[in-house]
Each structure stands twice: as C-alpha cells, then as structure tokens.
Amino acid sequence: MRVSIVLRLALKDLKGMVKERTFVSVMVLLIFVTSFSSVITFGILTLYNPEYVGFAIEKEANVALVGNAPMLEKIMKVKKYDSLQKAFRDFYEGDIDAIIVANESSKSYLRVYLPKEEIKAIQTSLFIKEKLVKYEKELRRRNSIPIFELSFYAKGKRIDLPQGVSISFKFIYVVLIPLLMITTAVSAAGLLIDSMTEEIETKTLELLKSSPLSSTEISIGKILASYILSATLTPIWIILVIANGIDIHNVALVFSLSLSFSLMLISLAYTLSVVIKDRERSQLVFSIVIISIIPLLFTNPFSPVGLVGRIAANGYFSLFEPIVYLITSLIVLLSLVKILKI
Amino acid sequence: MSNTIFKISKLEFKKSKKKYSKRFVAILVLLVIISTFSAYYSAISGVKSDYMLYRIATPYKIDDPRYVIYDLSYSDAIQYLNTEKIDVYSGTNYVILSGTDKSLSAGDELRDYLENKYKEYLFEKYGEKAFPVLVSVEYLERKLKPSFEKPKSVGIKGGKEIEKIEKIEKKVERVGSKETPLTLPTGKSTKFRLEYSTPDKITSPSLLEKLIYSFFFVVPSFFVIQVFSSSLIEDKISRRIEVLIPAARSYEVILGKVFLYLVFSLLSVVIVSLIFGESVICLLFIFPIILFLMAVQCFTSIISRSYRELTFLSLSLSLLLTTYVFIPAIFSGTIPVSKISPITLMLSFFETSKINVREYVFSTFQFYSMAFILFHLSSKAMDSEILYSKSILNKIVLLNEKIIKRSSYVFAASISSIPFVFMVEFFLLSMLFILPQVYSIPILIASIALVEETFKASFVYAAYKNSANLYISALLSALGFFIGEKIIVMLNIATQYNFLFLSKFLVFPLLLHCLTMLVFASLLRFGFDRALAVSITIHYIYNYAMVVMLL
Numbered sequence: 001m002r003v004s005i006v007l008r009l010a011l012k013d014l015k016g017m018v019k020e021r022t023f024v025s026v027m028v029l030l031i032f033v034t035s036f037s038s039v040i041t042f043g044i045l046t047l048y049n050p051e052y053v054g055f056a057i058e059k060e061a062n063v064a065l066v067g068n069a070p071m072l073e074k075i076m077k078v079k080k081y082d083s084l085q086k087a088f089r090d091f092y093e094g095d096i097d098a099i100i101v102a103n104e105s106s107k108s109y110l111r112v113y114l115p116k117e118e119i120k121a122i123q124t125s126l127f128i129k130e131k132l133v134k135y136e137k138e139l140r141r142r143n144s145i146p147i148f149e150l151s152f153y154a155k156g157k158r159i160d161l162p163q164g165v166s167i168s169f170k171f172i173y174v175v176l177i178p179l180l181m182i183t184t185a186v187s188a189a190g191l192l193i194d195s196m197t198e199e200i201e202t203k204t205l206e207l208l209k210s211s212p213l214s215s216t217e218i219s220i221g222k223i224l225a226s227y228i229l230s231a232t233l234t235p236i237w238i239i240l241v242i243a244n245g246i247d248i249h250n251v252a253l254v255f256s257l258s259l260s261f262s263l264m265l266i267s268l269a270y271t272l273s274v275v276i277k278d279r280e281r282s283q284l285v286f287s288i289v290i291i292s293i294i295p296l297l298f299t300n301p302f303s304p305v306g307l308v309g310r311i312a313a314n315g316y317f318s319l320f321e322p323i324v325y326l327i328t329s330l331i332v333l334l335s336l337v338k339i340l341k342i
Numbered sequence: 343m344s345n346t347i348f349k350i351s352k353l354e355f356k357k358s359k360k361k362y363s364k365r366f367v368a369i370l371v372l373l374v375i376i377s378t379f380s381a382y383y384s385a386i387s388g389v390k391s392d393y394m395l396y397r398i399a400t401p402y403k404i405d406d407p408r409y410v411i412y413d414l415s416y417s418d419a420i421q422y423l424n425t426e427k428i429d430v431y432s433g434t435n436y437v438i439l440s441g442t443d444k445s446l447s448a449g450d451e452l453r454d455y456l457e458n459k460y461k462e463y464l465f466e467k468y469g470e471k472a473f474p475v476l477v478s479v480e481y482l483e484r485k486l487k488p489s490f491e492k493p494k495s496v497g498i499k500g501g502k503e504i505e506k507i508e509k510i511e512k513k514v515e516r517v518g519s520k521e522t523p524l525t526l527p528t529g530k531s532t533k534f535r536l537e538y539s540t541p542d543k544i545t546s547p548s549l550l551e552k553l554i555y556s557f558f559f560v561v562p563s564f565f566v567i568q569v570f571s572s573s574l575i576e577d578k579i580s581r582r583i584e585v586l587i588p589a590a591r592s593y594e595v596i597l598g599k600v601f602l603y604l605v606f607s608l609l610s611v612v613i614v615s616l617i618f619g620e621s622v623i624c625l626l627f628i629f630p631i632i633l634f635l636m637a638v639q640c641f642t643s644i645i646s647r648s649y650r651e652l653t654f655l656s657l658s659l660s661l662l663l664t665t666y667v668f669i670p671a672i673f674s675g676t677i678p679v680s681k682i683s684p685i686t687l688m689l690s691f692f693e694t695s696k697i698n699v700r701e702y703v704f705s706t707f708q709f710y711s712m713a714f715i716l717f718h719l720s721s722k723a724m725d726s727e728i729l730y731s732k733s734i735l736n737k738i739v740l741l742n743e744k745i746i747k748r749s750s751y752v753f754a755a756s757i758s759s760i761p762f763v764f765m766v767e768f769f770l771l772s773m774l775f776i777l778p779q780v781y782s783i784p785i786l787i788a789s790i791a792l793v794e795e796t797f798k799a800s801f802v803y804a805a806y807k808n809s810a811n812l813y814i815s816a817l818l819s820a821l822g823f824f825i826g827e828k829i830i831v832m833l834n835i836a837t838q839y840n841f842l843f844l845s846k847f848l849v850f851p852l853l854l855h856c857l858t859m860l861v862f863a864s865l866l867r868f869g870f871d872r873a874l875a876v877s878i879t880i881h882y883i884y885n886y887a888m889v890v891m892l893l
Contacts, residue, residue, distance in 0.1 A: 132541035169447035280572035295384035301393035
C-alpha cells in the first residue's frame, strides 16, 4: 500500500472540512455538550440540593400548622391556625409559604401544601424536609427505636458531607465524558458516510478508481480522514473538560478508548455506505442503529461507555480492557475493508 | 396552488418509493423494532455504567456493584487512603474518605446505601412503628404579583380557589384512612397509602422520567426529518431543484416536499400515542415542534454546500433544538420558564387531560412563527445565485438583500427576528449563569448586546444595499425590535426573568434601540464591522448601567 497517496487522499477530505468550516460546527457541538451538561447538572442540583450549589437553605420559612403537633412545634417555628380555610387564605395572600396539616400521635400523617411553580417552593420544601427528618428522628427516639448516625472523616478531621454531592460527580463521569466520546465517534462516522457516498453519488469514485489507487487504498484514505478527525477532536474535548476544573485520570487510556470507539462506529459507517451506497439511506440506517446502541451501552458496565467513565475517574479497571477494544476494533475495521470493496 | 403542492408531494413519494424498496422498508421496520426493544430493555435494566466506580475497604459486607471491595486491615486501609488507592474505608458508624471529589461521591452514595439497609432492618424488627412520620405533599398554584420585594396580595380569585380549598379540606378529613398501599424505602409494600412517604423522600417536583417518556413521541419524527433534509440536499446537489423552480413557485416546491414528510411524522406520533395508550390530542403539542424542526432542516439543507456541511450543521442544530425543547420541561412545576416548551404542557396534559389555551398559545407561538419564517426564508433562498453561492454567511447576506428591499421591510424583519433572538438569549442565559456572578452578568449583557445589535444592523445593512433610506431603515429596525420585545413581555414569556433582558421598561429601550441604530447608520460609511462594534458598545454600556442600578 502506498502510504503517501493514501495520506494525500485523507488530507483532501480534511481540507474540504476546514474550507467549509465544518470543523467549527463540530467544535461548537462539543463546547455546547460540555457547557450545557454543566447547566443540566446545576439544574438538577438546584432542584435536589440547592445548599450544595450555593443557594443556602433558608433558615426560616413561613410555615402554617393546622392541627395539634407539639413536638413538631419544638423543632420548627410555625404559625398556628385553627382552620385550614384561614391558612389557605394567608397562603394565597403570600403571607405564608407552606401549610402543614398534622395531628401528632404515635404515627403522624402529615399533609403538606406548597406553592406550585415558584422558586420559593424548592427552598421551602427543602426547609420542611430537613425539619421533618429531625421530627422523625425525635419520634423514633421517643419510641425507643435505634437511631442511625454516620460520621465522615477526611484528612484526619470530621467533615460534614453534603447530601447529593455524588450527583455532579456521577453526571460528569457516567454521562458527560461518555457523551463526549459518543459525539466524537458519531461525528467521525458521519463524515465517513458523507465522503464515501458523495464520491459514489457524484460519480467521482469512478475517476478515483481509474487512477492508480486500489479500492483498499481509497477506502483506507477515506477512513483515515475520519480517524484523524476523531484523533483531533478527542484531545480537544479532554482539554475542554480539564479546563472546566474536572480531573481526568489516565488521559492516554481515555484517548485510546475514545479512538477505539470511533473506529467501531467508523466500521459501521463504512459497512453501511459500501452496502447501501447512497447518503440518505446510509445516514438513516446509521442513525437508527446508533439510537438503538447508545442506551444499551449505558446498561453494560463493560461497554466502552462504562469503561471510559471508570478510567477517567480512576475507578476499577484492567489495562487489558482498553487494549482489547483497540485491537478488536482495528481487526474488525481492516477485515471489513478487505471484505467489502468500495 | 394546492394542486401543484400535491403534485410535488406525489413526485417526492415516487422518488422515495424507488429508493425504499419493500426489502429495505422491512429492514427499517425491523431496526425500529429492535430500537424500541433496546430502549425498553435499557429502561427496565437501568444505568449500570457506574459499576466498579469506587474502591472501598471494609470488614463488612457491601453488596453494591458500584463498589469494588478491598480486603485490608485498618492500618493498610489508611495507607491506601492516603495514597488514593482506595476512596473509602467504612467502619462501624463511621466512614473515612481519602478527600478527593470521587471519595466524597463514594461517601454520599454509601450513606444512601447504609440508610436503606438501616430502614430494611428497622422494618424487619419494628414494622410500621419504625416509620412514625408519613408525609404527603401537594403543590398548589397561586397567583402573586411579581415583585422583587415581599409578595403583594392580589387576593383569592373568585369562587374557584374557595372551591379548591373545600375540596382539599374534604380530602384532609380522609387523612388517616388506610386506602392505598405505600411502598417504603425498603421496597416492601405495607398496608397504608401510596401518597405518603417518609420525610427524607420529599423532593421538589420534577418530571424527569416523564420527560424521557415524552421523548418517544418526538424521536421517530427525527428520522423522518432526516430523510426529508437528505432528499432536499440531494435534489439541490444534483440540481433537480433547478428543474422544478420554473415549473412551480418556490414555496410550492417547499410545501410539496414538506407535506409528505409532515404526514409521515404526524402518523408516527399517532402510532406512538396509540401504543402508549395516550390521547391523540398530544399531536397538538408535538405538531409545532415537528414543524419547527422541519423548517430548520429545510433551511439548513438549502444553505449547506455539501453533505458534510449538512451533516454537521444538522447534528449541532438538532442537539441544540432538542435541548431547547426538552430541557425546560425538567423544571416543570417549579419555575414558570418551563412553560416555554410545549413538552411541559404535554406532560401536564397527560396528567390532567386539560389544555390551558393561553399557555398553549404562549408556548407554541414561537415555534409556529419561527417555522413560518424559516419556510419563507427557504423559499426565498431557492434561487441559483443563493443556492450555489460560496459561504453560508454569504448566502444569508444575499438572502437578506433579496427580501429587505424597502425601509418598511426592515420593520417586519426586525419584529420577526424576536423569537430567534429570544431563543439565542435563552441559551446564553442558560449557559452563562453557572459562572460566578461577577463574570456572568457582564458577559451575558455583552452577549445580549451583540446578538440584538447584529440582528438589527443586518436588516438595516440589507435595506441600505438596496438603496433604501438609511436613517428611516435604522429607526424602523429599532421600532420593530422594540414592539417585538413588548409582545414578549405582554405574553409574559420571560416572567421572572425579563428583568435580565431589561425589556420591562417602556420608553428607555425604544430610545436605546433608536440611538444604537442611528449611530450604526451614521458610521456605516466606515464599514459594517466598525459601525456594529460601536452600536454594541453603546448597548452594552446602557444595559450594564441599568443592571447596576437595579441590583
């Protein structure tokens, strides 16, 4: 195989991308995925744990109590009402933020009314949650039920571990990093389908074939362009993630696994474009197959999606795993090039 | 007219029939079935890609696949923690962490695991007595006057609210009756009611699961739209479209092509709703989304130069627009801005079977209007000079010049740009608010100034190129933009957030828009970029000063 000619063919495709500024839209895509993922994490955290993201839970909320609950009154400052109707009137006036209907006994059934579609509701619900957990603890204590207390220590000191701290960590390593790996691979595979089918549909492939290039060299040249795109995009998203203050461990292995995954999708794209031969149908089948595969990847801990998260987070993995993926993906791709002639 | 549209649809159908043989369609159906099964399997199986994420040393049994257990003595475990070889050591009622973010996460998840084990133990040993507090939460809508200070009363609105209270009171009387079963955190069912849970389970309302469910209604249309855009660019590249243009009007060509795929898309929504046993009325919510996505893809196909460019543009835009459509729905029931998405309303419809006409108009108007504008732009772009010009930017400039021929058109263009400006600003707001306030506000203000001035100035520039009166165009651009903004405020789209766009002040924004556009017009002779930079700077200074005064 004449390496220089294959390289020239790959560079021709890449030049086209640079000229059309297609590369810019892929970059925008990656930046968007990175930044918007932070928004989603932030949004979820704001809903479930505002204290953690810097919105301190209000020390006091205006809570109305309808009914009799002396122990609850000791735990939470409440405004007592003798009827629910009066409490509702003040609730709709905006004077109180929540209503608790309770009649304390050995088993208390509480009904809580909170405002809908108000940011205040998030704050108030968290305030009430905190107080009611305390209330539950007190009642358990009164009923002589053992209380569960767990202390956390780090660097020789006792620490207060915020609830929900795992949400953002897991979102980064279980969702964001795999998603960036998938986006890169889909972009590279999409490029291959386009460049292969464009040559077929515009009949320029016939011209290429009449040149001294063999079918295998043409295929490898096209695949190389997609592979170079993936090899360029992967370090970019790794840098973007690191620039966002996120640790990526074992960078070389993350890079290698991302490229292996791109090779897998490139193999699929190559098969589809050679077999189907037109862009419309190849891209359609590719999209449906990808939509089927992506959720499955998240359900298997040994898939590239699970593995990339574990490697990046320095979880448990064997060096053997990324190597197997790299070798297998290379063998599959080269076999396909050999079997399926363009 | 409709005859031509149907003829073009028929032609499109014939063309597709040639491509999509029975065998190929059978393969596609098979793939869709596999895809559905895959989604179903994934949903019931759950995320397992977090397995083996943490390393833990403990003398106790931890049967959680997220943890890889190391059998270490206490002293060895401490050494391993110091060198970050393990994340956590779990002893009796205490947990030692290595101090990294990962160890904090491992500790947080371990706490949940141990608390669940504790509850299982309590339930087995003490039964229901171990759960002395059971809570039921209900969210009620109230209308308070928007204010930055203490909420001012607007009173109880008529009999409706009173009725609601009475109904609730009746419900409250039933509290304590043992009707429906409750699932305790241990996963074991007891005899009491479903609505009640232990206090630690109180969460803010979020429709995350239902959001995923709503995804099924839109996803099949994505594929149909993909085929539509592919077919359109293929016609463009093979220059088939040039044959059609003289035979029919450009908008008839567009509508003819759109019609066929729109029917297929809507059919897919009907099928999905029948499969899930939901009302076909959900079409009302999905239709504007499909129409908008089709319009975007139509415009993208027409301005793209090659398959490659189309693939990447549509990949980026699909992701952006899916986010725009779906993400607000995550916050359903918590913040009013969630209602900008028809998906939020569809989810609410699934629960209540009610449609609020005002909310429907307010959430779908922007999608309908943007779809209409994009289809209009696409039909205007069906011109050899634009279709085959060099860059996308060049095409947009040419298109602007083709449409905005007189000063009065600047007004219409400016007012029509508002939904797009709103969408871009929504993204900016979402993406920048995570930065510290010191940076986020100035960057957001600068970005808003850049977006608004670029839109307004480009219309004025197009009119100027067509020899329209520059200063009148500038004033009309400002006026159109101002009126568009006011419509948004009247529709109450931005509710609590419109102070960030500074659109609630009546006269000042009009003066600002006029000033920036007049400055732009007078400096245009020094070049578009320079004139635009000055108008952006003025807009920025004004917005910054207003925000500083407000905060």
